[in-house]
Amino acid sequence: MTASAIADPIGIIEPAKIADRYSAALALGIVRDGVITGEGPTTKGRIHYSRALDVEDAVLCSKILTAAAVEKQPVSRAEAEALFEIDAAAADRSDDGLFDDLFAKAVVHHAAAVSGLPVPSRAVALAPETAIESWAPPRAGNVNTEVLEWISRQMRSSRRSNHRLERLVGALVGTATLPMVQSPGILDFGM
Template sequence: MPAPKSEAADISALQPSCRETAAHALTIVRDGVITGEGPTTRGRVHFSRALDADDAAWCARILTASAVEHEPVSRVEAEALFDINEAATERSDNGRFDDLFAKAIAHHAASASGLPVPPRTVALSPDTDIESWAPAYAKGVNKEVLEWIASQMRGKRRSNRTLMTMVATLAGVAALPLAHIPFVFDIGM
């Protein structure tokens, strides 16, 4: 028996044809994380505001789909990942989403700065160390991109240690005034 039309349409929306549709697919994952319902949660128990290994796998499949494999992670995809990160108050994915999230944001930051990035399947793989390709120093990293990432992280209840370390390192090397560093993560001096 074929799937109901709406379910088939929902699943097809999770197969991106470009970076815009990938970002839309990520919002479907986010909605499933928030509500515990939807095409990404069908056939399994899923609590609202929870992110599990299947949710992380959906994000990885969307971000590494063949249609976007050789494109850098876009700002709208990065924003969708920030939204998923914020929506998920409970995690049971053994850190897979945090790893994918940090690598995708670094991929966006490097590419938006005009730096070379590997294909997504390499860069976002759990078997690839972020240090093997992500910028470790600010030479060539666009300060506006760093400020945008810092603004996305500011005031959030959930932080990503890898991403915080990368931004703090790049911001420090980029010679942001020392007085601004505490405000990157809303910490006091």
């Protein structure tokens, strides 16, 4: 699928054209490009500075992640990676924390699903009004160590610290003490 396949005639991304998690990740990549350059289909018709993330960017990310075609599937690794890239690209934020909340919930949704834990639909899990504690299990017995290592690497490579994500991942692994004892330093976020 190409960028033009998920955009309308003037280039604005249409979440209704998201066909699968791959095209959702592709659309998030287009948002990332707009955040980096301040130009492109996601910034048409408005003033947008390079390396800036605003409310419209955060809302578009949410619409992409909750598109009908992917709404009942867990967040994929590619989508989570695209969110890490958007987070890293956005030096200036004017979104009132919407993106950080969405980002943290999406990464935990991915981690929990990969670990075989039950997760609600994206519309429920990623909604700003939904508290993560209402769906993320307080005790995650069989947390996938590989996904935790991946998250840790992503967070260490980021210039920006997302305290909400750190707390949520910490909560996800909080009681998975056996894997953590066996693999010390997995959640060393470089703080």
